[in-house]
Amino acid sequence: MVVGMFGGGVVGGGVVEILQRECAKLKHRGIDITVKKICVRDASKKRDYELPSGCTYVTNYDDILEDPEIDTVLELMGGTTGAKDVVFKAIEKGKNVITANKALIAAFMTELIDLLAKNPSVKFLYEAAVGGGIPIINTLQSTFPPDSVTRMCGIMNGTTNFMLSKMALEGADYGEVLKEAQDLGFAEADPTADVEGLDVQAKIAILVKLAFGTQMDPAKIPTKGISKLTSDDFAYAKTSLQSTIKLLGVAMINADGTLSVFVSPMVVPLNHVIGGVNGATNIVTITSDNLVESSLVGQGAGRFPTANSVCQDLYLLAKDRCPAPFPDAPPGPALVVSSDFASRFYVRMHIKDGMGIIKTVGELCEQNGVSIHAILQTDITDVNDVKFVVCTEQCKESAVAGMCDAFAKMPYCLSPPLYMPMLS
Amino acid sequence: MVVGMFGGGVVGGGVVEILQRECAKLKHRGIDITVKKICVRDASKKRDYELPSGCTYVTNYDDILEDPEIDTVLELMGGTTGAKDVVFKAIEKGKNVITANKALIAAFMTELIDLLAKNPSVKFLYEAAVGGGIPIINTLQSTFPPDSVTRMCGIMNGTTNFMLSKMALEGADYGEVLKEAQDLGFAEADPTADVEGLDVQAKIAILVKLAFGTQMDPAKIPTKGISKLTSDDFAYAKTSLQSTIKLLGVAMINADGTLSVFVSPMVVPLNHVIGGVNGATNIVTITSDNLVESSLVGQGAGRFPTANSVCQDLYLLAKDRCPAPFPDAPPGPALVVSSDFASRFYVRMHIKDGMGIIKTVGELCEQNGVSIHAILQTDITDVNDVKFVVCTEQCKESAVAGMCDAFAKMPYCLSPPLYMPMLS
Numbered sequence: 001m002v003v004g005m006f007g008g009g010v011v012g013g014g015v016v017e018i019l020q021r022e023c024a025k026l027k028h029r030g031i032d033i034t035v036k037k038i039c040v041r042d043a044s045k046k047r048d049y050e051l052p053s054g055c056t057y058v059t060n061y062d063d064i065l066e067d068p069e070i071d072t073v074l075e076l077m078g079g080t081t082g083a084k085d086v087v088f089k090a091i092e093k094g095k096n097v098i099t100a101n102k103a104l105i106a107a108f109m110t111e112l113i114d115l116l117a118k119n120p121s122v123k124f125l126y127e128a129a130v131g132g133g134i135p136i137i138n139t140l141q142s143t144f145p146p147d148s149v150t151r152m153c154g155i156m157n158g159t160t161n162f163m164l165s166k167m168a169l170e171g172a173d174y175g176e177v178l179k180e181a182q183d184l185g186f187a188e189a190d191p192t193a194d195v196e197g198l199d200v201q202a203k204i205a206i207l208v209k210l211a212f213g214t215q216m217d218p219a220k221i222p223t224k225g226i227s228k229l230t231s232d233d234f235a236y237a238k239t240s241l242q243s244t245i246k247l248l249g250v251a252m253i254n255a256d257g258t259l260s261v262f263v264s265p266m267v268v269p270l271n272h273v274i275g276g277v278n279g280a281t282n283i284v285t286i287t288s289d290n291l292v293e294s295s296l297v298g299q300g301a302g303r304f305p306t307a308n309s310v311c312q313d314l315y316l317l318a319k320d321r322c323p324a325p326f327p328d329a330p331p332g333p334a335l336v337v338s339s340d341f342a343s344r345f346y347v348r349m350h351i352k353d354g355m356g357i358i359k360t361v362g363e364l365c366e367q368n369g370v371s372i373h374a375i376l377q378t379d380i381t382d383v384n385d386v387k388f389v390v391c392t393e394q395c396k397e398s399a400v401a402g403m404c405d406a407f408a409k410m411p412y413c414l415s416p417p418l419y420m421p422m423l424s
Numbered sequence: 425m426v427v428g429m430f431g432g433g434v435v436g437g438g439v440v441e442i443l444q445r446e447c448a449k450l451k452h453r454g455i456d457i458t459v460k461k462i463c464v465r466d467a468s469k470k471r472d473y474e475l476p477s478g479c480t481y482v483t484n485y486d487d488i489l490e491d492p493e494i495d496t497v498l499e500l501m502g503g504t505t506g507a508k509d510v511v512f513k514a515i516e517k518g519k520n521v522i523t524a525n526k527a528l529i530a531a532f533m534t535e536l537i538d539l540l541a542k543n544p545s546v547k548f549l550y551e552a553a554v555g556g557g558i559p560i561i562n563t564l565q566s567t568f569p570p571d572s573v574t575r576m577c578g579i580m581n582g583t584t585n586f587m588l589s590k591m592a593l594e595g596a597d598y599g600e601v602l603k604e605a606q607d608l609g610f611a612e613a614d615p616t617a618d619v620e621g622l623d624v625q626a627k628i629a630i631l632v633k634l635a636f637g638t639q640m641d642p643a644k645i646p647t648k649g650i651s652k653l654t655s656d657d658f659a660y661a662k663t664s665l666q667s668t669i670k671l672l673g674v675a676m677i678n679a680d681g682t683l684s685v686f687v688s689p690m691v692v693p694l695n696h697v698i699g700g701v702n703g704a705t706n707i708v709t710i711t712s713d714n715l716v717e718s719s720l721v722g723q724g725a726g727r728f729p730t731a732n733s734v735c736q737d738l739y740l741l742a743k744d745r746c747p748a749p750f751p752d753a754p755p756g757p758a759l760v761v762s763s764d765f766a767s768r769f770y771v772r773m774h775i776k777d778g779m780g781i782i783k784t785v786g787e788l789c790e791q792n793g794v795s796i797h798a799i800l801q802t803d804i805t806d807v808n809d810v811k812f813v814v815c816t817e818q819c820k821e822s823a824v825a826g827m828c829d830a831f832a833k834m835p836y837c838l839s840p841p842l843y844m845p846m847l848s
Contacts, residue, residue: 018714022570025754029569127567133715135567142566142745143551143559145453146446146735273721276700281717290442290732291557293705294722297697298715308714311570321566321745330449 001033001318004064004095006086007077008040008057011100011128013049014307015074020052022311031318037064039077065089072317074310075099080107091115091122098313100128100306106202106218109209113326123322125313130203131156133305134298135312136284140210141323147290149211151252153266153423154284155277156203158300159186159194160226160247164265165278168244173231186280196225197247197263204249207284208261211251213329214337216261222339223263228418232387233348240376240389241346241422243267244275248423252341260341267346267422273297274423343421344373345400347390349407350415353383357412361390368403370395385414391422425457425742428488428519430510431501432464432481435524435552437473438731439498439738444476446735455742461488463501489513496741498734499523504531515539515546522737524552524730530626530642533633537750547746549737554627555580557729558722559736560708564634565747571714573635575676577690577847578708579701580627582724583610583618584650584671588689589702592668597655610704620649621671621687628673632685635675635710637753638761640685646763647687652842656811657772664800664813665770665846667691668699672847676765684765691770691846697721698847767845768797769824771814773831774839777807781836785814792827794819809838815846 005012019026019033026033035055043057051057064070065086073090075097077083083104090097092115099105105112105126116124127137131154155161163177172180178195181187193199205218226247237243246268251261268275273295277283282300287293299305316322329335351357358375365372371393380386392400404417429436443450443457450457459479467481475481488494489510497514499521501507507528514521516539523529529536529550540548551561555578579585587601596604602619605611617623629642650671661667670692675685692699697719701707706724711717723729740746753759775781782799789796795817804810816824828841 014714018570021713022572024756026570028752028755029748133718135563138566139559139563142562142740143732143736145739146442146450147732148446271700273700276695276697289445290438290728290735292723292726292729294557294720296718296720298718302716304714305716308567308571311714312567315569316566319747321747323743323745324453328452331452332448 001072002070003033003035003072003074004070005035005038005074008038008047010303011306012076013047014303015310016052017049018307018311033314036070039064061086065093072096075101080104088115091119094122096123096317098125098310100310102129102202102206105129106205109215123317124325125322127313128306128309130206131282131284132300133308134282134296136296147288149286149288151287152207152211153248153250155246155282156200156249157194158280158282162186162280164245168234171231174229195227197223200249200263204251204261204263208251209326212259212335213327214259214335221261226265229265236376236389237267241267243269246274254341258338259335260338265420267420340396340398342394342396344394345392345419346422347417347419349388349417351386352412352414353386354412364403364406369399370403425496426494427457427459427496427498428494429459429462429498432462432471434727435730436500437471438727439734440476441473442731442735457738460494463488485510489517496520499525504528512539515543518546520547520741522549522734524734526553526626526630529553530629533639547741548749549746551737552730552733554630555706555708556724557732558706558720560720571712573710573712575711576631576635577672577674579670579706580624580673581618582704582706586610586704588669592658595655598653619651621647624673624687628675628685632675633750636683636759637751638683638759645685650689653689660800660813661691665691667693670698678765682762683759684762689844691844696847764820764822766818766820768818769816769843770846771841771843773812773841775810776836776838777810778836788827788830793823794827
């Protein structure tokens with residue numbers, strides 16, 4: 001195998017290092033991989049890894065794409081402009097492609113599937129695109145075809161899980177932990193993609209295709225981030241609900257057979273396997289007819305975990321063990337996507353205290369078809385700044401949203417209620 | 425694919441049911457599997473699943489082995505006598521084999537590897553042999569080849585984890601939980617294979633081959649069971665060490681480069697991912713150079729989880745995506761196996777109280793090269809029946825064993841000390 005690599009940064013460097021370190025073992029297993037060219041923006045920049053002997057830096061895409069000796073392209077540059085050119089042209093030229101680019105796959109899945117259908121000899125692998133070092137792609141492509149998935153949910157963003165774990169374990173507030181994550185280099189200067197759930201949005205879109213055969217426009221997946229969570233929410237979750245809060249990507253088959261997909265912070269019981277996953281670690285938990293409940297836990301990012309996923313794909317390619325990249329939807333009527341899923345919900349109200357508020361909550365819940373499971377209220381220290389929590393019974397998201405919209409109009413409501421589903 | 429199945433019991437019935445339920449989806453993916461014959465002891469026995477149309481029960485091995493139409497044999501009968509005949513003859517006849525039989529693979533790995541080398545066209549798969557529904561075999565064969573594993577440990581027996589979880593969460597004693605597990609059908613009338621760790625012994629032997637390329641005689645793996653644990657141990661673990669006790673299969677590279685493999689109850693911190701896995705759920709946690717720490721969590725037994733693993737193998741076979749079953753050891757000097765691993769240890773002493781005992785513990789530890797980290801003693805209610813705990817610093821297992829042997833000879837020692845490694 002002769003490889004051309006686009007992107008010589010953190011992940012690319014990791015791939016080069018792993019292939020050198022594990023070279024003897026891989027050769028012993030009949031695998032001989034040569035990285036011939038690495039396409040970078042600045043070939044003279046000093047890198048933190050050694051170039052393999054015989055490998056050169058190039059700066060033009062075509063130096064790789066037009067090289068007939070290169071049979072496999074690694075796209076590790078990220079983004080959806082240059083990366084799209086590279087991936088699509090490589091496929092058109094009959095080169096196998098391995099990519100870590102979730103945004104590209106999620107945004108251009110239809111075009112990719114069409115192009116791969118026109119180039120049936122091309123292998124396309126993307127283990128590193130979701131869950132960093134967690135082999136969720138290969139597991140969905142290998143273990144789950146004979147099974148029927150009913151729910152898939154997981155922590156798929158290390159930056160936000162680092163932040164939420166700090167908020168849960170140390171009582172820190174959102175602004176503090178964001179600054180700390182930025183100082184440590186975990187969060188970008190513009191943290192929007194992470195904290196508003198857009199990174200998870202692309203990942204869950206890819207997993208939905210693999211688990212259900214259903215293609216989703218990621219931009220249409222209802223997505224809420226973590227920026228409105230406060231330390232009060234973590235205190236309520238922990239003290240009153242023996243739970244914590246995690247940002248989850250979720251896909252689930254509803255009771256009526258529809259499919260709901262969303263990204264949202266969720267209240268997760270501490271004794272659920274997801275509730276114990278802290279720091280930058282990620283987890284995907286799958287509920288299914290045969291396997292009941294399975295979880296994969298591991299590093300969701302980082303040089304070597306992500307690079308290992310790329311090397312797994314190289315290994316499967318070298319061993320001619322590549323899965324079909326995107327399974328068709330099963331026969332029969334297509335799954336209907338519904339954004340209105342049922343769950344128990346946590347609703348945090350922010351008010352200036354006064355008479356009759358609980359009565360109004362009761363009335364608004366009744367009017368919107370929301371049944372109240374519990375109302376939680378810690379000691380009030382300032383009557384002008386009170387947060388209390390309503391936990392609902394199982395109800396539709398639209399019902400809770402309607403109730404919250406109505407409550408937001410009340411004169412004593414200081415900020416719109418924050419609601420999130422509770423994992424069970 | 426035309427399949428002949430040996431064993432029509434719990435797992436076999438599950439395979440038949442899954443293939444029927446998921447038939448349309450699998451056919452849509454180009455997979456057409458016919459189960460032609462099921463070999464059982466009593467063909468007239470009523471079963472809890474429907475026979476696929478065209479499938480018949482047979483009672484002679486040769487009805488399947490000599491049927492040239494059958495290209496794939498599922499061995500789901502268990503045991504190592506009849507099952508060995510069936511598996512070896514099927515391979516000799518050029519039929520692909522899928523088996524769930526950990527004992528067979530662990531005990532006859534050398535012969536199997538030789539036979540498969542002589543029949544290179546035969547595919548041999550065994551996902552169901554370890555971890556029930558957890559895809560640990562395929563993950564080790566796909567994700568870890570470019571990585572270097574340094575430690576692998578896990579809960580690999582659902583029966584004992586059910587028992588240990590009850591002891592930890594309810595304070596129950598060993599005899600009670602064993603009886604409950606037997607009443608519920610989780611534990612056999614003769615529970616030896618489970619509670620003495622022999623089931624885990626076979627499983628860790630298989631995982632060692634996959635992770636390190638090293639072949640181990642399972643009978644030579646140091647193995648301790650759970651039958652000597654008492655409720656005192658769980659109380660000490662929980663209260664003084666924020667830990668619980670799990671029966672683990674462990675394989676690890678020591679500081680001197682040797683490989684230690686053992687089965688033992690271990691003290692596991694509650695905030696470690698393994699510490700939160702309760703009931704019949706299993707987990708395998710792998711520490712490695714690239715992926716840092718990865719865990720697979722799922723159902724370790726049961727009809728559909730185990731049958732799904734068999735169906736995964738059927739799927740990979742149908743898709744021509746089979747891994748090489750047993751990787752060679754990597755080039756270079758072979759790993760040396762050493763039974764004398766280093767760890768921190770929990771040592772529980774059982775004594776009649778008296779003067780100078782702690783002094784003796786100190787002397788014996790010093791003589792044996794064991795450094796004491798802490799001595800734990802809850803309130804004494806009966807001076808004639810006292811249990812206290814010594815936690816050691818990192819030391820060799822042989823040193824702790826020597827210290828315990830010496831302490832067992834003391835006149836006030838009521839039963840030999842129980843020691844187990846502490847997971848860190």
